[in-house]
Amino acid sequence: MRNKLYNFVGKNPFWVILICLTFTVLSGIGAQKLEFKNDYRVFFSEENPQLTAFESMQKIYAKSDNVSFVVAPKDGNVFTQQHLSALKDLTKASWQVPYSTRVDSVTNFQYTYAEEDDMIVEDLVMSTKGLTSDKLEKIKQIAISEPLLVNKIISTTGHVSVVNVTVQLPGIDPMVETPEVAKSVRAIQAKFLAENPEMDIYLSGMIMMNTSFGESSISDSSTLIPLMFLVVIVTIGLLLRTITGTISTVLIIIMSIVTTMGLAGWLGFYLTGPSSSAPTMIMTLAVADCIHILTSMFYEMRQGADKRTAIARSIKINLQPIFLTSVTTAIGFLSMNFSDSPPFRDLGNLVAIGVMLAFVFSVTIFPALLTVLPVRVNKQSENKKDIMAKLADFVIAKRKALLPLTSVFIIASVMFIPNNELNDDFVKYFDESVPYRAATDFMQDNLSGMMVVEISVKTGKSSGINDPKYLRSVSDFSDWLRDRPETDHVNTITDTLKRLNKNMHGDDPSWYKLPDSQEMSAQYLLLYEMSLPYGLDLNNQLDVDKSSSRIVATFKNMTSNELINVEQEMIAWFAKHAPQYEVDFASPSLMFAHIGQRNITSMLIGTVFALILISILLGVALKSWRFGLISLLPNLAPAAIAFGLWGILSAQVGLGLSVVIGMTLGIVVDDTVHFLSKYIHARREKNATAEQAVHYAFDNVGRALWITTFVLVAGFTVLAQSSFKMNADMGFLTALTIFIALVVDFLFLPPLLILLDKGKYKSVEHSGVSADAGIPKAIEAL
C-alpha cells in the first residue's frame, strides 16, 4: 500500500498536482461564503442558560447593546459653557447613529422640579447660551447628586462624562449592522475631536467590543499569517537548506489552509475570534509533516539514493508515523467539541480538518512536486547528530540525578496549578493596543466598571410594581447593593419615584421617599411617563404590564468567581428579605463569568475522552499496552507543568486556555510516539539494553523532534502576538506546553524508561507493576 501510493504519485506527478490543485480551487471558492460574526453572543451555545435568561430579559424590557462616548475635558471640568455645549451637540449627533433607540447624557437628563403647583420636566441643560457660573454650579450639583447619573453618566467630581447610546440592532445581517454603527460613531468621534481639541473622547460599549472582535482578527490575519510564513521559510530554509523543499512546503501550507477555510465556507461555518486563529494553527501543524518527509528524503539522498528512490523510501518510512500523529493531533483538536462555547468547537473542527488535509497533501502533491522540481542535495556536515549523541550520553550518565530532579520539577509545578483562577473578563480579551480596551480601562479608572448585572424582580401581578411593599424591597435591595464596596452604580425605578414624590410636594427634601400607596406610585409614573420625550421612556426599566422592574447594577472590575459570589449573595438577599418575588439575574458579564466554569468541566470530559482514544491508538501502534501506559506520563506532564507555570505567571484561566490541554495533548503525543517507537524498535529488533535503546532513539529522531518542536513553538509564539488576548494566551500556553513536552521527552522519559524497563525485553511482570504505579500519578497530573 505504502509502495503503491508513491508508485502512482511518482508515475503521474502532473496528474496528482492537477487533481490536488483542482480540489483546492473548488473547495477554496467556498471561502467567499465565510463571514466574520461580530457579536460576543457567539461565545455561547443556544442552550446556554445564562444566554437564554439574558435574551428573555431583553425581550421583556429593551435591548441593551450600546456605544459609550467617554468625554474627558483636558481641564478636568465638564461643567463649562463650552463643554456642555459640546456635549449637547454630541447628544444630538448620537440620535443619528444607525439603529439608536435611546441616548442618555448629562444634558438631556430629564430633570424634574416643582414650581408652586407646577411640575416641570425638562432637559437638565436646556440651552447653553448665557450660562453664568452660578447656573453652571447648580447644574453640576444636580448632576453629581442624582443617583441615576453619578458614576454612570458623570463622575463624582464632574471631570468625565459619558454619552450612552442604546442601539437596537435588527439582527437581519449582523455582519453589516455592527460595522455600520461603528463607522457612524467613529465619524462622530472624529468630528467631535476636530471641533473640540481641548477634550478627549473615547469609544466603549458592547458594540465597540463586538467591532473589536472582528478588527482584531483582521489585523491578526494581516500581520500574524505573513509573519508565520516568514518563520516557516526561514526555518526550513536554514535548517534543511532547500529551495524546492521550502517552496513545496509553503504550497502545501497554502493548500491546506485554503482548502480547509473553503470547506468551512461550504459547510456553513462562520468565523469568530478564536476560530480565526485556525489558519495559523494549521500552518504550524502542516509544516511538521513536510519536515519529516524532507529530512528522510535528504538522508536517503546523502546515502547515495537517487531522488525518486529517496522520495519513495521517505514516504514508505513516514506514511504510518505521519498518519498516526495527524490522527492523534486531530483527536486532540476534536476534543474541543466538548467545549460549551461554539467558536472553540469550530476551531477544533477546522484545525482537525486542516491537519488531515495537510497529511493527504504531504503524501500526494508534496512528493509529486519534489519529483518534478529539481532538488539539489547540500553536502552538509552531520555534526547535529553528534550533539544528539552527546545529549544521549549526558542523559544516560546523569539519569540518577535527572529523574528525581525532573520529577521534583514536575511535582513542584503541579502544586501551582491550584493558583489558577477561572476568569473571563471580556474586556481583557483585548490587549492594551486595542482602542476599545484603552477606552474601557479609562472608563473603569474614571467612572465605572464594565461589569453589569441586570436584575429583574417580578411580582407576577399586573401593576404589581406599584405595591409599596414591592418598592420597599427593591429600594432596600438597591441600598444594600450600593453599600457594597464593589458597586459603582445602581439604576432603579425607586430613585425616580422618590424624586417624583419630592417634586409633588414642592421639592421638600423630607419627601424624598417612596410613595406610601399603590395609587400614588401608579399616578406618579403615569404623570412622569407622559412628560418624557421620545427615547427616554421607562420601557427599559418596567415591563409592559408593570408587573416587574429591572434594576441595573454596575460593578468595578472583578474576576468571574467574585462576580459569581456577588450573584450568589444577591440571590441570598432576595431569599431572605423578599422571597415572594421571582428574581432573574442576567447580563453579558454573568454569561462570561459562568462560561469558564461550564467550559472547564466539559473540556475536562473531552480531554479524558481524547486521552483514552489516543492511548488506545498508541497502544495499538506501539503494539504494547505497557508502553501505552508509560506514555501517559510524558503526554500529560507537559500540560500539567505548563498550567503550573501559568499559575505563577498569570493565574488567570479563561475560555481560551481551558481548551489548551485537549489541544496540546494531540500534539505532544507526536514526540512521544516518535521517541518510543524508535526505542521499542531497538529493544525488540536489535536486542538492545534500555540504555542502548535510548541512545538509538536520540540518534534517530532527536534532530527531527527538535526541528518540529522549534517550528511548532515558533508558530504558536507567533499566535501569542495576537492583539486578541484570548488567542494570544492560548498560543503562548500551547507553545510553552510543546516546548516542555520536548524537554520531558529528552530529560525525563529516557531515565524513566531505563528505570522501569530494566532487564531483558518481555520481562513484563516486574516493570508492569511499576508502570501501573505511574498511572495514579498521571491522573493526579491531570
Next chain:
Amino acid sequence: MLTQKKLMSAIAVLCLTLVSNSSTALTLDEQKGLAISVEAKKRDLGWQDSTSDMQMLLRNKQGQESIREVKMKTLEVVNDGDKSLTIFNKPRDVKGTAFLSFSHPVVSDDQWLFLPALKRVKRISSRNKSGPFMGSEFAFEDLSSFEVEKYTYKYLGEEELNGLTNFKVEQYPVDENSGYTRRIVWLDTKEYRVHKINFYDRKDSLLKTLTFSDYKQYLAKYWRADKQEMVNQQNGKSTVLTWSNYAFKTGLTDNDFNRNSLKRAR
C-alpha cells in the same frame, strides 16, 4: 415664563402666516400635499365636541399583554388645537386620574393632571409629547388632534390600499420637539380618511406603522376608525386601540375643560 411663551407663540404664528402666504415658494407637490391636508381638515370640521371610550392593548416581543382603558372628551377649537380631557379607568391604581390638555399646533401644549391619590391638580410643564402614552407605542402627539399648521407637506402620489385609491402625503413636523423627522400618510381620495401612517424617527428610519380600520360614519359626516393598530418596527412591540361609544355634539363647553372640571371628571 408664561409671557415669554405667549410671545413665542405669537412669533411662531406670525412666521407661519408669512410662510403660508408666500405659497409661491412652494413646489407643486408641496402645494398639493398642503391642499389635501386642508381638505381633510375641512371635512372634519364642525363636530363641536365628542366623547368616546378607548381601550389599549399593549403587547411586547415576549407576547406579554396589558390592558389600559380611558374615557376621552374632546372640544373642537377653531383656529387652535382642540381641548381634550382624558380620564383614566384602568389599571385600577390610576382610576380617576384625569389629564387636561389644550393642544397648540406649534407651541407647547398646556397640560394639567389631577392625581386622586394626592387630591391635587398639577400643571405639567413639558415640551415633550413624543414619549410613550401610558407605556404604549402611541406617543401623545400621535393621539392629539390634526392641525394643518403642525406640518409642512409634500404630495408623493397615489397608491392602492385596502382596495381604495389613496393619496400618499409626506408630513414634516414643525415642532422641533417632535419625535419624528417625517410621517407618510395614506388618505383615501374619496372620503379623505387616514388609512395608514408610517412614522420615521430622528435618524429617518422607519419607527412605527399605524393602520386604521373599521371606519364608521357619525352624524352622516364624520368618519372615525374603531380600531388603530400601532406596530413598532424597531422593537417588535405593538399597541391596539379600540374605540367605542362615540358621541358627538353632546353639549360640552369650555367649562368642562378647565382645572376645576378635572377633579369632578369621571
